[in-house]
Structures are given as structure tokens and as C-alpha cells.
Amino acid sequence: MGHLDGNVLAGPIGDLLSFEPTTARGECAGCGDVAALAQAAVYGHPMGYVVRCRSCDDVLMVVVERGGRTMLRMPGLRRLEGADPV
Ligand SMILES: [Zn+2]
Secondary structure (H helix, E strand, O other), X not given: OOOOOHHHXXXXXXXXXXXXXXXXXXXXXXXXXXXXXXXXXXXXXXXXXXXXXXXOOXXXXXXXXXXXXXXXXXXXXXXXEOOOOO
């Protein structure tokens, strides 16, 4: 079976990223807690933000803004899903 190129991801990933981020729900890889990002504990940092699990305090995400770009690492998220359409 042949593979597709990354352009096929434009629809599903574009849909995910077009949601209001605070309503997106994530699952912590450390403890399995599922919650909206708005419920996470966020710590400001000179370079950006560290997002920690509300339940176990593991690092879910790191958001860095530099040079006009935003970089996102998700070391502790098992999955991230957009909210249901209104
Ligand atoms: Zn957790």
C-alpha cells in the first residue's frame, strides 16, 4: 500500500487548530486526566508558558514565542482534541 503526502493532513489538523484553544481537551500521558486546556495550571516564563496537568503536575505543553513564531511542544499530552462544533 502506498503512502500519502502530508498535504492530506491539512483538513483534519487544520480543523483541530481552528478551535478555540482553551476549549480543546487534552489527556495527560502521566495520569490520564482529561480536561479542557482552560483548566490546566499555566506558569508564565520569560520565553513563553509552561502548561501543567491540574491533577499530577506533569508538564503537558510548552509554548515559546520567538522571532514572530510560536513553537509548541506537547511532551505530556497523550492526545489533544478540538471541542464539538457549536
Ligand atoms: Zn496528569
